Amino acid sequence: MPSELVYEYMRIDHLPHIWCAGCGNGTLMHDIVVALDDLIRDKESGITRENVVIVSGIGCSARAAGYLDFSSIHTTHGRAIAFATGIKIANPNLHVIVVTGDGDCSAIGGNHLIHAARRNLDLTVVVFNNTTYGMTGGQYSPTTPQFDTAATAPYGVIDRPFNIAELAAGAGASFTASGDVFHTKETIRQIRNGILHHGFSLIECHSICPTYYGRKNRKGSAVDMLKYQKEHGLIRSAYDRLPADKKKDYYPVGSLTENGYPEFTDLYSYIIKSAQSQGPLDRSPRRDVVMPGTGTHLTKDRYEMRLAGSGGQGVILASVILAEAAVIEGKNAIQSQSYGPEARGGTCRAEAILGEKPLGYSKVSRPHFLLALTQASLDKYSGNLADDAFVLIDSSLTAPEGLTARTVSLPILKTARDVVGKSMTANIVALGAINGLLRLFPEEVLQEAVKRHIPGGTEELNLRALKEGEALAAQAVQA
Template sequence: MLPEIEQYFRLEKLPHMWCPGCGNGIVLHCLVKAIDKLCLDQDRTVMVSGIGCAARASGYLDFDTLHTTHGRALAFATGVKFAKPELNVFVLTGDGDCTAIGGNHFIHAARRNINLTTIVFNNNIYGMTGGQYSPMTPNACRATTSPYGNLERPFNLAELAIAAGATFVGRATTYHTKQLTDLIIEGYKNNGFSLIEVVTHCPTSFGRHNKMGSPADMLKWQRDHGVTAMRYENLSPEERSDKFIVGVLHRCEAPEYTAEYQKLQEKFRGR
């Protein structure tokens, strides 16, 4: 491990419990690199996670860490951030955790524009329970609960976040690590709700069922299918069908919830 990031890990908790070839470690690496570049105070930074493979990330990180209930990371994080706005709060969650059971908290955290940096590890599957389809599993893909191919359509999580009111939305992959680190930095700097969707790979429970090859092959798939907005513009509809845009997808200004509440407190204190 690079010496500059070692300090952010609970080394005694490693090695991690993720499968060989899993992309989650890459996301963690980018997260702590971003934190290092931002020079965040380790004592004033909180990691909140839900339940699932991605959510186990909090236990490996040397901060105040809160491993919560399934789907509820954003709701717990709202409590932490609203009670103590001076803390930096990151939310680490998977696609099942965030978009299925936690979907309601996701759209409302975005709507409220509370200053949380949310990183969604999107591996298109429930990994911890052994490979069931999630709201982010592409149509026709196989999972243990869609053995004949998924009949449902996946969310476009970024568009969902934008429609719900998020003020920063970005997407990267575990192949595009430099970009991912930069997006986390940008997301943190945004004073409001930030979503960073990370397209990551689950070779064990998604790749295997869908004949996607080795972990390296899955990374190459990310390289070949995640394209910049500019490149996407110039693609034909056929070419676009299996591509997705990576980079900053949305940025806007809106009042941040805890700051607005602080103003309210100042106005009505002692009345």
């Protein structure tokens, strides 16, 4: 690599690199750097040093993420595309480039690959395909040619190999191409086009591993392996013109597919915007939030809510409705749940994190609010609450001794059963009570969120349940 590119784009303190002499990884990393340098210099491209993220899994190839001086993350084996997915969804303005090995992306990470391709998420995946597990000593991978030998196949590999570019194209990737170590100019061009492409792009680069694959299969020196690429890699247009019976002796270098399938984060934001614009509704500013006896304002950027009960009580649906109401209000929300088989006879919980600003981390760690509808779920989940937490429990329950958070108990289950006339509406009664106490949403917003998630024909029943819950809260506030 020209020294000015090394000084500009590599972490000098990480050098010398660990790759063997003659390994193809250095050339492919060079190709990524040249493609990026070209794009960064082109002010029209929208690509800057700051908005590029390099993600890798584990393997010889994956070390590139450590050498490249961009925002980078060296993750776990097979999971590079999963990490990259999170990064891209959190900030769709980033250009996320995954550097991955054939084992990393098509064996242990094969599911992540096909589903990211299927979603057409705007990532650029550059596969360093050396047809072996280099880092662990030359085991066979999904791309090892049939009957070649490997540390785990001393008499030859039986499986037929994947063509990773075709696999990605078949799964729905909107840009696929191949490159190699010898045809540098075309490989750089494809990486550059892949980065510019808006959608899932994958460039499968045939690499060389003289140390393991080459030695075990008598492919000669690194120079011999490169010579093979020179003689057997054909620019796509020339490859396409070959008669069918000749194609097996060559491989194509260049573009395989390119189309304009819609991109995942575009569709995602479209769906969220339309969910918000279906909103009714009263856009009046949020009312003051006065928790019983405290006068505290609920103005958190991140408000973590946990709803707990037993299976069948509808706490998951309640958390979904809370999150939906936040979305209608133009706020951010994360909904999650823990509903294992134990919920059939024991406890289950669901969570919603609500916030004005982007929420980031999706796990509830110290809830600001806890609803408990059963004693077992109260006992289980009343520990580790936020310092200023607020707890709402059904009045049939007994607060555990160690519970110091402000706690209000209301006859939620009884109201659902005796006043609304259906025990199964307890979750909606609880939602009315929660909103009455915390004043999270204008009533109309919560009603709309309820309507979007209840079964058809139960509207009147559930809106009545919501009202009864609000009435319970009103009495508690007055008391």
